[in-house]
Amino acid sequence: MATTDRNPDRQAATLALAHALSAAERGLAVIPLGRTKLPALRSPHHDDPDHATRCHGECGRFGHGVHDASGDPVRIRELFAAAPWATGYGIACGLPPHHLIGIDLDTRAASEPDSSVALRELALRHLFTIPPTVVVLTPSGGRHLWLTGPPEVVVPNSAGRLASGIDVRGAGGYLVGPGSRTRRGTYTTAPGTAHLTPARCPRALLRLLLPPPRTHHPTPPPAGEHGQGLVQFVLAAHEGQRNTRLFWAACRAYEDGIGPALIAPLVDAALRTGLSEREARATIASAARMTGRHA
Known part of the structure; x- marks a missing residue:
């Protein structure tokens, strides 16, 4: 609208x-x-x-x-x-070359938890620190932290899933740029951060930003039609989608217990879309690590 x-x-x-x-x-x-x-x-x-x-x-x-x-x-x-x-x-957000991820720390009423405190608690609990990066101040008193993600990872948008008052802007989302004027005021870059480039998102935080893995079946299902569907999903990739589709398919394969069996078919499909074997295997290995498996 x-x-x-x-x-x-x-x-x-x-x-x-x-x-x-x-x-x-x-x-x-x-x-x-x-x-x-x-x-x-x-x-x-x-x-x-x-x-x-x-x-x-x-x-x-x-x-x-x-x-x-x-x-x-x-x-x-x-x-x-x-x-x-x-x-x-x-x-x-989510586009090359930066694959921008926005961490939106909203302002809350005095009776509600502070989003900055919530982020610090998450950092302590999961052992990560936010590196120096671009920070944009909102007219309402909030802050946007700019981070970058790896090209093969698709970070979704979310509101309050990470913690109360913390929204995430990922693929398909956008951040209001500094200098923009809105009905509530002007967005500005925080002092001392305008010259910075967006910092890499800490891996521990990146894991928190991704959707939780699907429930695993006690007995790994056979590759069968599901595996063929994942391979077809990769084969249908256009330029600009190849890594993303391969990563998504590999994640689903490992979550469903058929990752090792699909490595060769997924690599072959990726080669046919134009990726190199090295790129394909690196993306599949990244999916294995992200889902807690070993390639």
């Missing part, structure tokens, strides 16, 4: 575009946002909700939310020209 505020503050719109172009220079993909923090461009399929859920920009028109995100200055100018009422910009 797009914003409806179409009385542009020209200065805010100009600044938003400038900040968005600056973010693109750092390798980030961006979209224009309105004052409500929602994508500024309305879906071209708003009269056909079913089509809206299926089309991710294949129609060639703007208005597909985070699927419009780009790091190309020409396309960014076109996006903002189509949304002159935009006063901010969103930064797409």
